[in-house]
Amino acid sequence: IRSVLLFEETLPRQFVVQAEKIKEDYENFLSLYQWKIPLKTNYILLMGFLSLLIIFAALWVSLKISNWISVPIQKLAYATEQIARGDLDVRVELKRDDEIGMLVDSFNRMVRELKEIKLSLENAYLESDRRRVCFENIVENIDSGVVSVDEQGRVVTVNSTACRILGLKAGDLVNRGYEEVFNYIESEELRQYVKGIRLSEFGSATKQFDVKIGGQMRVLKFFISNLKDVQGHSLGLLVVFEDITELLKAQQALAWQEVARRMAHEIKNPLTPIKLSAERILKKWRRGDDDIGAVVEGATNTIIKEVEQLQRMVNEFSRLGRLPQIKKTVTRIEQIIEELKHIYRDFEQRISFEIDGSIPEVMLDRDQIKRALMNLIDNAVAATNGDENILIRVNYSENSKQLIVVVADNGIGVKEEDRDKLFLPYFSRKKGGTGLGLAIVHKIITDHGGEITVEDNQPKGTIFTIKLPV
Incomplete structure (x- = not known):
């Protein structure tokens, strides 16, 4: 340094104060600047710590929420697997008032109802099996x-x-x-x-x-x-x-025993007046009475009358005994009705026929059915007088698959107490009747697998109804 120049100037106080303040602020800045890195580091550490704390808190809360939702679901899934294996005693123990709690309660209720249904089905199966075994034993024995x-x-x-x-x-x-x-x-x-x-x-x-x-x-x-x-x-x-082969044979044997008993009884009835008439003739002849001629004539008439009665009875009995075995063939009932019309043409004013045109062909014994209808018509003719009518109506029931033949009259009718006896051999309320006509009709109809019934006609008379399977 060769030379130094000094000069001096008086500055304003304000300026000096400001300069000192600036200097002081600068020194403070320098002092604070030295704390920049430590403060920044501390701030970073603090923010990192707080961030980690928040993250861990969020994870903890999410885990709690997840467990709050997933644990009941897992319990439900496990319980479902147990139910699938057949364990209906499983229960999910959870008490909550939210939707999950409602779901668990519904699940437990469902399992309880399933168990009740299972028990009910098991009991029903056991009862059904017991009944099946019982039924099989009944059927088998x-x-x-x-x-x-x-x-x-x-x-x-x-x-x-x-x-x-x-x-x-x-x-x-x-x-x-x-x-x-x-x-x-x-x-x-x-x-x-x-x-x-x-x-x-x-x-x-x-x-x-x-x-x-x-x-x-x-x-x-x-x-x-x-x-x-x-x-x-x-x-x-x-x-x-x-x-029922043996049963029918037994019934036939009993029926013939009854027929024989009734036959013996019916034979005894005319034998008594025949015997009395013969004894009277012998008595008059031995005494030589003058009126022996009249007595012989009267007694002979009585004997002839009783013998004729015996003959009729024997003839009817023969008809009953000679009834042939049923031989069914395909038959049109209209043909039988036409034959009956021809036979009873003299009674065409009293007898009318009604036929349903839709009647199919029937398997039956033509001759025997014709004989049965003739017996019924003969009885109806005998039970009516000239101004009373007889109706023969034939129709077919589609529902029951039956041929129905009705013989109705408005004659004297049948008493209520006699209806159960009408078809028995030798039962008759008709004077001179043998009591075998309706027995023959009944046998023919039952041999065909059909049935015959009797009821009152209105306002009077009788209706016989024959039902034959088609």
Whole structure:
């Protein structure tokens, strides 16, 4: 330094104060600037700590919320798996007032109801199984044959009695078509009847058929019923049948015993006046009475009258005994009615015929049905006088599959107490009657598997109704 220049100037006080303040502020700045990095570091650390704290708090809260929701769901899922394995005693223990609590309560209620339903079903199954076993034992041990057929015509059930009657084993028929039955039963009438059954229209029926089983003629009585569910849909047929061959033989033996007893009684009745008349003639002849001629004439007339009565009775008895075996053929009932019209043409003013034109052909014995109708018409003619009428009406019932023949008159009628005896042999209220006419009619109709009933006509008279299966 060669030289120094000094100069001095007096500055204003204000300026100096400001300069000192600036200097002081600068020094403060320098002092504070030294704290910049430490403060920044501390701030960063504090913010990082607070951020971590907030994150951890959020995670804790989210975990709590997740557990609050997921744990009940997991319990429900586990309980569902237990139920799927069949454990209906499982329960989800959780008491909450929110939607999850409502869901758990509903789940527990559902499980409780499922358990009750399961117990109910188990009890119902046990009861059903008990009834099934009981029913099977009953079916297996009854004296009637039982065969059930489903809606496709396959045999479902065959009991031991049916096997015994038909001479087969259950395995020969079960799960096979019902047509297989006719390999063991020979009956065209039964075959045609079964073929004519329509499940949609059929209800039930009781029929009697003459069949051949193993080369022997048997009489089987069938009860056939259409099995239906609660909606009325057909499930198939139940066929119950029994062999009544021996029963019919026993009934016939008893019937003939009764006929013989009644015959002996009826023969005794005319024998008494014949004996008395003969004794009177002998007595008069021995004494030589003058009126022996008149006595002989009167007694002879009595004897002749009683002998004629005996002859009529014997003739009727012969007719009853000579009734041939039923021989059914396809017949049109209209042809029989036309023949009856011709036979009773002298009574055309009193007898009228009504025929339903929609009558199908019928399997019956033409001659015997004609004889039965003639007996009924003869009785009606005898019960009416010249101004009283007789109606023969023939129609066909589609519902019951029956031919219905009605013989109605407005004559003297039948007493109430006599109705149950009308068809018994030798019962008659008609003077000179043998009591065999209606017995013959009844036998013919029942041999055809039909029935005959009697009721009052209105305002008077009698109605005989014949129902024959078609």
